Amino acid sequence: MREVAVIGCGMTKFGELWALSMRDIFVEAALKAVDDAKVDHIDSMYVGSMTPGLFVGQEHIGALMSDYLGTSPIPAVRVESACCSGGMAFRLGFFEVASGHCDIVMAGGVEKMTDGADVTYALATAADQEYEVYNGITFPGLYAMIARAHMHKYGTTRKQLAMVSVKNHRNGANNPNAQFRGEVTVDQVVNATMVADPLTVLDSSPVSDGAACVILASVDMAKKLGIPMIRVLGTGAATDTLALHARDDITTLKAVKLSAQAAYDMAKVTPRDVSFAEVHDCFSIAEICVIEDMGFVEKGKGGSFTEQGRTALEGPIPVNPSGGLKSKGHPVGATGVAQIVETVEQLRGTAGKRQVKNARIGLTQNMGGSGASSVVHIFSNT
Amino acid sequence: MREVAVIGCGMTKFGELWALSMRDIFVEAALKAVDDAKVDHIDSMYVGSMTPGLFVGQEHIGALMSDYLGTSPIPAVRVESACCSGGMAFRLGFFEVASGHCDIVMAGGVEKMTDGADVTYALATAADQEYEVYNGITFPGLYAMIARAHMHKYGTTRKQLAMVSVKNHRNGANNPNAQFRGEVTVDQVVNATMVADPLTVLDSSPVSDGAACVILASVDMAKKLGIPMIRVLGTGAATDTLALHARDDITTLKAVKLSAQAAYDMAKVTPRDVSFAEVHDCFSIAEICVIEDMGFVEKGKGGSFTEQGRTALEGPIPVNPSGGLKSKGHPVGATGVAQIVETVEQLRGTAGKRQVKNARIGLTQNMGGSGASSVVHIFSNT
Numbered sequence: 001m002r003e004v005a006v007i008g009c010g011m012t013k014f015g016e017l018w019a020l021s022m023r024d025i026f027v028e029a030a031l032k033a034v035d036d037a038k039v040d041h042i043d044s045m046y047v048g049s050m051t052p053g054l055f056v057g058q059e060h061i062g063a064l065m066s067d068y069l070g071t072s073p074i075p076a077v078r079v080e081s082a083c084c085s086g087g088m089a090f091r092l093g094f095f096e097v098a099s100g101h102c103d104i105v106m107a108g109g110v111e112k113m114t115d116g117a118d119v120t121y122a123l124a125t126a127a128d129q130e131y132e133v134y135n136g137i138t139f140p141g142l143y144a145m146i147a148r149a150h151m152h153k154y155g156t157t158r159k160q161l162a163m164v165s166v167k168n169h170r171n172g173a174n175n176p177n178a179q180f181r182g183e184v185t186v187d188q189v190v191n192a193t194m195v196a197d198p199l200t201v202l203d204s205s206p207v208s209d210g211a212a213c214v215i216l217a218s219v220d221m222a223k224k225l226g227i228p229m230i231r232v233l234g235t236g237a238a239t240d241t242l243a244l245h246a247r248d249d250i251t252t253l254k255a256v257k258l259s260a261q262a263a264y265d266m267a268k269v270t271p272r273d274v275s276f277a278e279v280h281d282c283f284s285i286a287e288i289c290v291i292e293d294m295g296f297v298e299k300g301k302g303g304s305f306t307e308q309g310r311t312a313l314e315g316p317i318p319v320n321p322s323g324g325l326k327s328k329g330h331p332v333g334a335t336g337v338a339q340i341v342e343t344v345e346q347l348r349g350t351a352g353k354r355q356v357k358n359a360r361i362g363l364t365q366n367m368g369g370s371g372a373s374s375v376v377h378i379f380s381n382t
Numbered sequence: 383m384r385e386v387a388v389i390g391c392g393m394t395k396f397g398e399l400w401a402l403s404m405r406d407i408f409v410e411a412a413l414k415a416v417d418d419a420k421v422d423h424i425d426s427m428y429v430g431s432m433t434p435g436l437f438v439g440q441e442h443i444g445a446l447m448s449d450y451l452g453t454s455p456i457p458a459v460r461v462e463s464a465c466c467s468g469g470m471a472f473r474l475g476f477f478e479v480a481s482g483h484c485d486i487v488m489a490g491g492v493e494k495m496t497d498g499a500d501v502t503y504a505l506a507t508a509a510d511q512e513y514e515v516y517n518g519i520t521f522p523g524l525y526a527m528i529a530r531a532h533m534h535k536y537g538t539t540r541k542q543l544a545m546v547s548v549k550n551h552r553n554g555a556n557n558p559n560a561q562f563r564g565e566v567t568v569d570q571v572v573n574a575t576m577v578a579d580p581l582t583v584l585d586s587s588p589v590s591d592g593a594a595c596v597i598l599a600s601v602d603m604a605k606k607l608g609i610p611m612i613r614v615l616g617t618g619a620a621t622d623t624l625a626l627h628a629r630d631d632i633t634t635l636k637a638v639k640l641s642a643q644a645a646y647d648m649a650k651v652t653p654r655d656v657s658f659a660e661v662h663d664c665f666s667i668a669e670i671c672v673i674e675d676m677g678f679v680e681k682g683k684g685g686s687f688t689e690q691g692r693t694a695l696e697g698p699i700p701v702n703p704s705g706g707l708k709s710k711g712h713p714v715g716a717t718g719v720a721q722i723v724e725t726v727e728q729l730r731g732t733a734g735k736r737q738v739k740n741a742r743i744g745l746t747q748n749m750g751g752s753g754a755s756s757v758v759h760i761f762s763n764t
Contacts, residue, residue, distance in 0.1 A: 001482040021512065051435045057515065059433050059507040060464040063621040063637075063754040067628075073640050075619035076755075077470045078462040082442035088459045092474050099481035100383040101617075125441040130403065133439065235483075237457035239445040246449075258455050372445040373458075 003219035004097045005229035006379065008037020009341040011212035014329030015179040020209070022056050022112035023068045029211035029334075030069050030108055037215040037227060043102035045069075045076035048089035048109035049333035054122040056112050065108070080333075082126035083282065085109060086212065087336025087366030087375035091235050093216050103221040108213035109338070111331035119207050123332070126369040128243035140204060140283070142244055142370040144196035147285035150251045151198070153300070156288065158198055160303030162189035164284035165202050165326050167312055172323020174353035177338075179208055179329030189284075203284040208329035212338035230347050233269065233361070234378040236262030242372045253371035256293040260365065263376040264295075269361060271295035274378070276318040276346060276356040278339035280367035281325050287311075290365055291319060294376070318356045321346060336366030340377065347381035385601035386479045387611035388761065390419020391723040396592035396711030397561040404438050404494035404591075405450045411593035411716075412451050412490055419597040419609060425484035427451075427458035428475040430467035430491035431715035436504040438494050447490070462715075464508035465664065467491060468594065469718025469748030469757035473617050475598050476759075485603040490595035491720070493713035501589050505714070508751040510625035522586060522665070524626055524752040526578035529667035532633045533580070535682070538670065540580055542685030544571035546666035547584050547708050549694055554705020556735035559720075561590055561711030571666075585666040590711035594720035612729050615651065615743070616760040618644030624754045633682075635753035638675040642747065645758040646677075651743060653677035656760070658700040658728060658738040660721035662749035663707050669693075672747055673701060676758070700738045703728060718748035722759065729763035 010032020012025050020028070026047070034042070045066050053059045059078075066076035079089040086109025093107035113119055124133045127142065150156045166186055172178040184202055192200035222229040238258035244250050264270060271294060279294070281287035288302035296317050297305040305311065311319035322328050322342035325335060343362035345351045362379045392414020394407050402410070408429070416424070427448050435441045441460075448458035461471040468491025475489035495501055506515045509524065532538045548568055554560040566584055574582035604611040620640035626632050646652060653676060661676070663669035670684035678699050679687040687693065693701035704710050704724035707717060725744035727733045744761045 051441050053433045053436045053507050057507055058511040060751050062463055064624045066621045067624050072622055073620040073637060076621050080460040080462055081444055095477045095481045095483060099477045125435050125439055129440040238455040239448045239458050240454055242446045242449050255455060369442050
């Protein structure tokens with residue numbers, strides 16, 4: 001298996017990009033990544049997108065994006081894994097380079113969610129259609145059940161949930177690409193419009209448009225080109241039951257646990273070696289479960305860990321320095337790649353006011369549905 | 383790059399499978415493939431599916447199918463490339479095994495098209511939404527324009543187009559999994575209900591439900607397990623403009639040409655070495671263009687080549703011994719993998735009445751949209 005590195009990255013601003021179509025958004029991010037990597041060609045393209053058929057009436061996303069980027073006739077394919085489509089696109093691009101089949105691959109993600117589709121219905125297609133969606137549940141409801149169970153089992157408090165959003169908005173205030181750059185208080189989160197008890201709108205990531213792209217290359221090729229690189233140390237992915245009712249314990253995200261373990265094993269690192277992490281905070285409770293299941297803190301203590309500021313930018317394990325899905329925005333197919341863009345910037349030391357000190361090893365965790373899919377990557381700047 | 387082989391395969395009958403849901407269909411094919419390979423586990427899963435969000439309101443297909451097959455928590459992901467989603471799923475699974483990341487991968491494809499969705503609209507999402515679909519064109523119309531241009535430029539006749547369907551129905555009559563096992567005559571094809579002039583309903587592949595799965599393994603692992611195998615000699619993929627108007631010449635499918643060339647180069651074979659081919663005959667004209675662009679016959683002579691019986695089961699280069707999309711059926715995401723299932727059966731010599739004599743090297747060609755994506759694989763039984 002060849003060694004692989006990221007040699008370039010780019011993303012659009014996340015938000016309501018009404019003046020741009022899906023293809024425009026992708027091309028903007030892709031050109032930024034190409035410029036950043038200073039490559040004159042790419043060999044193959046992987047595009048993560050969750051449900052462009054329902055959002056904008058367009059499938060065949062791989063070929064379309066290659067066409068509009070001007071890179072056809074290179075092979076191009078779309079990868080779908082609900083909200084971790086972007087992270088999985090990166091993983092599959094990694095395998096092609098690692099296999100030796102080609103040297104330079106683009107992995108990107110894109111979603112256009114604000115063009116008028118029924119977003120709640122479209123996102124619900126990531127849940128089990130026959131057992132969950134048919135009976136009326138949507139994602140805020142699924143995560144609200146996880147939150148209630150976590151509060152009941154571990155004593156997690158309403159305030160601790162809110163602290164996730166407070167921290168992520170504080171970080172996102174320093175991210176020029178973030179959809180929401182305003183800070184919020186615990187009181188504002190708790191008293192915001194209720195979406196699914198106990199989760200308010202300020203516990204929830206927004207509906208967004210956006211794209212993010214990175215360029216992967218074999219380490220040998222990057223050295224030959226003399227391009228600065230961020231090494232990919234490990235990749236891990238796992239699945240769980242699609243429906244929540246089929247799990248032994250809904251407060252544990254088994255796919256997160258196993259995907260993290262696979263990535264740690266491959267990278268030969270432990271959670272203690274990780275300098276910072278970009279994780280999938282689609283709802284505040286998700287970040288709490290994820291930091292526990294990835295081993296940053298003992299199971300059940302994620303709430304107090306967050307409340308104590310341990311995951312803050314200046315804490316021992318900064319989580320979501322970018323602002324996370326909550327503040328940065330969550331164009332679902334793009335999110336996993338945007339996490340990698342942030343990680344590359346942090347490891348290069350170019351993250352400005354949200355720079356993590358002494359960043360050496362960065363981790364990204366991207367999740368689909370209520371945790372039925374999870375993909376973790378570990379990166380290093382040495 | 384490690385050598386890779388197919389060690390098992392299975393598929394459902396194609397047709398209107400009203401008693402089965404999408405997940406049931408996939409699991410049936412997957413279990414057949416597992417039984418055939420006699421493996422006790424798989425490491426990773428790739429599922430091709432074109433637009434399950436529009437067909438049945440379900441995305442997150444990778445995790446769902448792993449869940450219902452009982453293979454979770456293994457990594458599982460969906461791959462989309464319009465009607466070559468299945469072929470691309472196989473290619474991506476190939477890369478993971480070739481990279482050395484894991485040893486045994488399932489690559490499958492599935493589509494459930496008859497559950498009441500607007501099939502013409504759903505399929506049109508494979509064309510360019512902004513330039514083609516918005517203006518009212520659908521796939522029969524796009525391929526009809528290709529047919530008219532081919533007739534104009536090369537003198538291809540209406541009868542020659544019909545001969546593709548006649549041949550494929552004759553082959554499919556011997557395929558127990560085929561949707562339509564009745565033979566048709568040239569007169570019947572020409573005088574059938576017009577869909578888009580000059581293409582009638584008997585020039586067109588049907589709307590189908592179905593699934594197909596294969597098990598890939600490293601050649602080393604297959605030897606260790608003592609499992610008979612069909613080697614994967616080459617993989618090639620390419621893209622073209624999504625919209626037909628943007629091409630220099632709509633009678634040439636550039637992506638087919640380039641994907642075939644890449645596969646021939648990797649396999650170190652020429653078109654003359656190929657014993658038989660399963661190709662993407664979504665419409666009769668498509669098979670004619672494809673056999674030309676893959677180099678089985680000079681450009682422009684595909685019609686007369688077909689009329690002369692050169693692509694018949696007993697001809698020098700049998701094309702679509704399975705009956706092709708026309709007779710076997712075309713559950714879009716499953717088609718590319720079903721082509722591989724047929725190829726494995728032919729190379730094993732177990733194809734019964736439709737067995738190609740002295741089959742040594744088989745080729746599959748799977749296409750998306752009006753040829754904006756194409757993926758080719760070459761297999762050998764030695």
